Amino acid sequence: MKEITYRDAIREAIQEEMERDETVFIMGEDVGVYGNIFGITKGFIEKFGKERVRDTPLSETAILGCAVGAAMTGLRPIAEIMYVDFTGVCFDQIINQAAKMRFMSGGKIKVPLVIRTNGMGAGFQAAAQHSQCLEALFMHIPGIKVVLPSTPYDAKGLLKTSIRDDDPVIYLEHKLLYFTKGLIPEEEYTIPLGIADIKRIGDDITVIATQAMIHKVLKVAETFAKKGIEIEVIDPRTLYPLDVRTILDSVKKTGKVLIVTEECKFGGSGAEIAAIIAEKAFNHLKAPIGRIGAPNIPVPFSPPLEEFYIPSERKIEETIQNILKHSN
Incomplete structure (x- = not known):
């Protein structure tokens, strides 16, 4: 076992899955050159290249639209939305596209997409548009899986499972937890979704x-x-x-x-x-x-x-x- 922060557990999960599967890539605002606002993807662009670590414009609609299309055509995108509050901009892509494609196609189309949000929760004096907890909105949408880890162990194991899932997953990260610490195994592990x-x-x-x-x-x-x-x-x-x-x-x-x-x-x-x-x-x-x-x-x-x-x-x-x- 080793001690690790919640942030670094997420970082490890993404890195290991990108190394394991070349169809996995990450996209979002400041995920490349800047390495994410919390440093989660720092160094990724040098390791995996610009094709798999894609900086995007400040457009959540574009991020999710591209990610849904990429998932439908065989890739496994990790789409980062900087704060969960900003998902309101791209609700059509989440609710009417990602969540429904498998059902509307009779199971012929898969959408293996992970939507990560960095900014769940209050406590940073980030005010009304950067501090919300919106998990209830997503759990009401059929076709979407909703994950919200509380420890480094859960963060890594659940994220690896989410990336491998063939359905869209909303993966919610609480900003106050990023620098909390916990023990995780040295060896690879995953945690099944739906197990408390x-x-x-x-x-x-x-x-x-x-x-x-x-x-x-x-x-x-x-x-x-x-x-x-x-x-x-x-x-x-x-x-x-x-x-x-x-x-x-x-x-x-x-x-x-x-x-x-x-x-x-x-x-x-x-x-x-x-x-x-x-x-x-x-x-x-x-x-x-x-x-x-x-x-x-x-x-x-x-x-x-x-x-x-x-x-x-x-x-x-x-x-x-x-x-x-x-x-x-």
Whole structure:
């Protein structure tokens, strides 16, 4: 095992897949000469050449249009959209082209495309147009797989699997996680899509969380463990396909559940997970389903307002306490 940052785990995954398969290439704003705004593709243009590391104009529509066409004709593009907020510019290419080609062609056309976004999440004072969490938009689109890793191990293994997948994958990277560290194997590995990870085993309450929220929940879980309360922490890792079985098995075991995401709570992915639990495990619940998310407003620029906007460890701890009290 070796210690590596989330950023470098992504870098390794792309480099290894480009070395393994010459049909894999990367394109996007500043991915070539500049090497990506976070340095993920630094040195790639020298190693793989301009044909496979393509700097593009500032046009998300052009990036995705070219990537979809390349995927349909046998290549495996990794299209980088600098911030997830900018995917709104190219929704037609994602929703009406990439997601639907396999179905509209009766399975004759594949679209092996990975759309990477560098800029999920708040915390950088990047304001309303560079800080959103939009995973719920994509999980609503049939034909798109949605991946959101929270650790270096997950980031590398899930990205390698995504690149090898024959369907389009939205791969969402949280900007606050780039320089977090974790252990990964020295040897090659992949992680199947649709398999959740139980980050911590417990019997008293299930907490389901994604990306940056996973790390906050794990800290809170350590605090509760000192009081003799064991929290089971589940990271779905992919929202579509969603590992419903792991979630339901945990909820049936603990009888209590809290869902924590950074996205706006209203209409978020947490709402869908809560609905699934209510439909399939209602009789096992000992307390109402808890949900934490951001308020339904644009992400503020002001540092204290942004701090208020992002779900906090204190909020997570208080909500868990309330759920536990309700079940007693």
